[in-house]
Amino acid sequence: MSASAARHRDAPGRWSAALIDLADLVLARTCAGCGTGRTRWCPGCATHLGDPPRRRDLGTLSVWSTASYAGPVQTALVAWKDRDRPDLTPVLAAALGRAARCALSEIASDDAVERAVVAALVIVPARSSASDRRARGRHPVRDLARDAAVGLSRRGTVARVLPVLRQRRGVRDQSGLDARERAVNLSGALWVPPGWRGRLVGRPCLLVDDVVTTGATLLEAARVLRDAGAGPVVAATVAATELRRPPDLAGAVRRAD
Numbered sequence: 001m002s003a004s005a006a007r008h009r010d011a012p013g014r015w016s017a018a019l020i021d022l023a024d025l026v027l028a029r030t031c032a033g034c035g036t037g038r039t040r041w042c043p044g045c046a047t048h049l050g051d052p053p054r055r056r057d058l059g060t061l062s063v064w065s066t067a068s069y070a071g072p073v074q075t076a077l078v079a080w081k082d083r084d085r086p087d088l089t090p091v092l093a094a095a096l097g098r099a100a101r102c103a104l105s106e107i108a109s110d111d112a113v114e115r116a117v118v119a120a121l122v123i124v125p126a127r128s129s130a131s132d133r134r135a136r137g138r139h140p141v142r143d144l145a146r147d148a149a150v151g152l153s154r155r156g157t158v159a160r161v162l163p164v165l166r167q168r169r170g171v172r173d174q175s176g177l178d179a180r181e182r183a184v185n186l187s188g189a190l191w192v193p194p195g196w197r198g199r200l201v202g203r204p205c206l207l208v209d210d211v212v213t214t215g216a217t218l219l220e221a222a223r224v225l226r227d228a229g230a231g232p233v234v235a236a237t238v239a240a241t242e243l244r245r246p247p248d249l250a251g252a253v254r255r256a257d
Ligand SMILES: [Zn+2]
Pocket: 031, 032, 033, 034, 035, 036, 041, 042, 043, 044, 045, 046, 072
């Protein structure tokens, strides 16, 4: 692409960035990470999303994450998901996109899979419960997935967001449960309705969520996608909690089955 064409292509991005900066000033937004300044996400907090993405091996699933779930990143994610900061979605989606590219490079190890990833990637938001959606009045993780899909498409990967995961039964609130209890709580709780399965068969899938804690939700979601006929499945999140010892969640789910 010529320099001139590149400038034209980037012009809308520069205009939208300028409008966002203006909106931050007019609305007197403060940084969602540290509460200072008149910007949604200050340069100091941005350094917490700047590290190379890291991989967590959950046995049957790789999860790539850009940041540790701590400090300003944790504060910002809570504000984005549970309070009134949907304006952070582009910031978080950019971080998610970096983790996603690492995850996709892992499964695109041969030419056929790489072609499939570039041409027909499916991005699946991790399920959020109906009560969560009612409380928030929006689908934060789905919004995040859509922004990440736009970012991947700009880099040449045709990605479609398909919210295919449905809850088959009620589950307990996950907070307060340990890794094994979470795995048992979620085992068999998700499904893909038959009408969606044809759009998954053989296609590479990227599961996305804001935070991975024990990995129980993502593991169960990956298992359900594979059962529905999906191709290779990997996962990406904005942030990851630090675990002292990786749990044997795959084993816990098998036993619960
Ligand atoms: Zn800040």
